[in-house]
Amino acid sequence: MTPSPNLKHLQKKLDYQFKDIGLLEKALTHRSAAGRHNERLEFLGDAILGSIIAHQLYLQFPKADEGQLSRLRAFLVKEKALFELAQELDLGDFLRLGSGELKSGGYRRASILSDAFEAIIGAVYLDSDFIATQTFVLNLYRNRLGALSLDMAQKDPKTRLQEWLQARNIEIPEYEVTRSVGKDHAKTYWVNCKVNYNELIAEGKGASRRKAEQDAAEKILEKISNG
Amino acid sequence: MTPSPNLKHLQKKLDYQFKDIGLLEKALTHRSAAGRHNERLEFLGDAILGSIIAHQLYLQFPKADEGQLSRLRAFLVKEKALFELAQELDLGDFLRLGSGELKSGGYRRASILSDAFEAIIGAVYLDSDFIATQTFVLNLYRNRLGALSLDMAQKDPKTRLQEWLQARNIEIPEYEVTRSVGKDHAKTYWVNCKVNYNELIAEGKGASRRKAEQDAAEKILEKISNG
Missing domain, CATH: 3.30.160.20 (Double Stranded RNA Binding Domain)
Structure with missing residues (x-):
């Protein structure tokens, strides 16, 4: 297991201070590491993220139909988008991985980083409440939401x-x-x-x-x- | 379009009083009817329902892994389950359908009823907040959640x-x-x-x-x- 990193720095980047720092530690722990890992938090975070984005899109695009809203959401929560957000936060520096994943460069892998990103959202939600998590998520997504337009809701x-x-x-x-x-x-x-x-x-x-x-x-x- | 039904009765069944009754009316309006229909509310309600159920399962099954939580959730939010909940509420009696759907018995159709059920959740959320919607949803799901066990998370x-x-x-x-x-x-x-x-x-x-x-x-x- 990697040594405990400086989570102060990460919390600053996240613009969120955990009351229970154990939740953040768990969110950063991949299943390959010893101890309690982040998969359950990822399940929760994925759902919370989905509803926060759904609500935001509902408000932001009053003329969009359901198909357009679904496609815009998919665009914002697909692995590639979460991976990019995780990279912007340098999440890779804070991940806790087992030795096998460490050697094979797991801290750079898109799936591992995007899962940790979702797990952090789950952790923030459990540490606070829905409204605070909404503020947290919309803050991280600010630029992406600002750049969003209905053209992006085009079908493939x-x-x-x-x-x-x-x-x-x-x-x-x-x-x-x-x-x-x-x-x-x-x-x-x-x-x-x-x-x-x-x-x-x-x-x-x-x-x-x-x-x-x-x-x-x-x-x-x-x-x-x-x- | 069907005549405006008595929504007092439905609100009693839902155990929720709308501040903005227009939201409930919209949630009950299928796209085949004239006026603003429920598809956007369904998009929102689906996401909110998903996160409320995810959180509840996270708390209720502390030993379940992510795969089990996902399967339990799928079991609770699949069309069949939503359809049954809609039937228990007699939602069909309150739906607003276009004449074509009316004639072909749309008020009995599983997809139309389950969509309206999700739309009502979206409407409650917009009418109140996340916490109140949580209470609302968990109340409707009380028996189903009580009967839930990890065996149901078995793979097919x-x-x-x-x-x-x-x-x-x-x-x-x-x-x-x-x-x-x-x-x-x-x-x-x-x-x-x-x-x-x-x-x-x-x-x-x-x-x-x-x-x-x-x-x-x-x-x-x-x-x-x-x-």
Whole structure:
């Protein structure tokens, strides 16, 4: 287990002082470390975060429909977003990991950092109440919420392409992986997307099959909108 | 649109008096009706309900791990559970539906009723605060929470069977629909499950393919545990 870090510094960054510092310690403890770990706090924090963001979006976007609100929320609470917030707080410096995770660089891993971020929200909630946690979360999200716009609630390209085709009774597109290059964690995929409309075809590429498909769908949509 | 019902009666059942009765009216209004409907409130209520239940389970099951807490929550907030709660409140009598949904019996439909139930939670939250909504929700869930036990956090039979086989390096089971009887909404499926262990085979049945598969997996697990 890593030596106890200076949690004063972290609390300053969080702009929150814990009454029960044990809660913060637990939130920072990965299951690989000895002692009580953060998974239950993560479960709680995930739910509390979801409702705080839901309420904020409800207020901030009075004209958004349910689908748009859901997509905006997904954008704000997806692992990538939580990972970035965790990085801004340098959470990696304060994590408690088992020796295996330590050696393999677990303090840099997106899943471990984003889980710890959620666990901290759970810890703040148990340490205080819903209103205080709301202030805490909205403070951390201030810039992101400020930059948010309804455009970001757009459906992903594959969904938009499929809906466009379905509205015209055209069959759904075909996606085919044409090649992939690189090893497990640094692979690039190429995907062809074919639609039964003007014989359109486009090639997309990305770090996963899914991303390559989205890229290909986006290119088909561009071709369609360019006539 | 249905005539304005007597919301006094509903508020008595809910054991909650709205300061802004317009919120309750909106929560009861399906998108098929004219006017402002309940979809945004449902989005909000779903999130608030999720965090209230998460917190309650966190307190009620101090030994449960995150997977068990997640499964218990899923059990309490799945459509079927919300539908039953909505029925206990006779929500169908108070729904505001468009004429199409009215004619087709929308006030009895599980999705419409469970959505309205969540929307009411969102409405209570906006009408009051988190603590009052917590009291409101826990009151409605009192019997269900009292009857809850960790056994209910068991993984479903298909998952348990697959994990049991994988732990023994046996390939995953094969499921095959052998027949189905009945029309669209009243169909019954029969599924065979075969595993590469003691030549076990079992037949399951259910109202959906998935349910029939779960039933078949459960029977294989019974055969395994009976040696």
